Amino acid sequence: MGNEFVGGIEAGGTKFVCAVGTGPDDVRAEARFPTTTPDETIGRAVAFFHEQERRHGRPAAIGIGTFGPLDPEPSSPTFGYITSTPKPHWANVNLAGAIRAALDVPIGFDTDVNIAGLGEWRWGAARGLSNFIYLTIGTGVGGGVIIDGKPVHGLIHPELGHIPLPHDRMADPYPGRCPFHGDCLEGMAAGPAISERWGQSAAELSPDHPAWQLEAHYLALALQAFICTLSPQRIILGGGVMEQAQLFPLVRGQVQKYLNGYVQSPAILNDIEDYIVPPGLGNRAGVLGALAQAQQVIAGE
Ligand code: ADP
Numbered sequence: 001m002g003n004e005f006v007g008g009i010e011a012g013g014t015k016f017v018c019a020v021g022t023g024p025d026d027v028r029a030e031a032r033f034p035t036t037t038p039d040e041t042i043g044r045a046v047a048f049f050h051e052q053e054r055r056h057g058r059p060a061a062i063g064i065g066t067f068g069p070l071d072p073e074p075s076s077p078t079f080g081y082i083t084s085t086p087k088p089h090w091a092n093v094n095l096a097g098a099i100r101a102a103l104d105v106p107i108g109f110d111t112d113v114n115i116a117g118l119g120e121w122r123w124g125a126a127r128g129l130s131n132f133i134y135l136t137i138g139t140g141v142g143g144g145v146i147i148d149g150k151p152v153h154g155l156i157h158p159e160l161g162h163i164p165l166p167h168d169r170m171a172d173p174y175p176g177r178c179p180f181h182g183d184c185l186e187g188m189a190a191g192p193a194i195s196e197r198w199g200q201s202a203a204e205l206s207p208d209h210p211a212w213q214l215e216a217h218y219l220a221l222a223l224q225a226f227i228c229t230l231s232p233q234r235i236i237l238g239g240g241v242m243e244q245a246q247l248f249p250l251v252r253g254q255v256q257k258y259l260n261g262y263v264q265s266p267a268i269l270n271d272i273e274d275y276i277v278p279p280g281l282g283n284r285a286g287v288l289g290a291l292a293q294a295q296q297v298i299a300g301e
């Protein structure tokens, strides 16, 4: 993969971030604006790239990491579409097609979390690894799986946020808020679930509130499942909820407890501080990952 001048879009449910550049040390322009209707929001993205083309030249490709679900399969008739999202106005929107039609460059298209994972693999906390996962715990819970520098696709793409969890309703009567599954991981552990369960904004709960023990419990159950199914060499945890830094030691301890010595790796038994980690690129993993993805598209990878 080279260091070509490319564009990237991190398409989030609340905001879009667009950038042009060649990597983390050479972002030549960046813009962020709220996600409103597709026409308005895609229009602003296109205007940004037209402006940057006048200033810096034409990007060789544009990478897009977006909220989903989406169709990442290039041979599919709906490649580039956001598909069954409950987000108003955005179901069945051909996001990649609209950007390609307006800017006439090759487009990469994948989930926000696969793309953030790619950024971490290229420039962040997952450099040199052949198998790892990137999770975001924010408005929702999403997970990207990167194997040998490529985001995993299959039937569609992984949905790590929607796995079922053991739920002791005596200890935690909160029913969960996923519109599809109720008490799946996202339904129980995303920021809005924490706020609803405790009747107080997650960001305002004190660091020693019992909410964080329970949050660590659910995250650790999920990580146990991912460790047993995917055997990742590292787990990166990002997103607004993980701003609560006290969660990291709690989650690490619970993961060791639940695995109970079964997975015999020094990464888990001795060096878990380097195994369950925050993103090396902080909250820039998504937009930088989109640049990395555009460079992969050019390289034909
Ligand atoms: P998004 O998921 O929209 O990309 P974020 O990753 O920032 O955005 O996640 C936003 C969610 O994270 C909100 O639901 C909020 O409750 C939660 N959140 C944001 N900051 C904090 C914080 N400091 N502590 C706990 N929760 C937070």
Ligand code: ZN
Residues within 6 Å of the ligand: 161, 162, 163, 178, 179, 180, 181, 182, 184, 185, 186, 187
């Ligand atoms: Zn769900």
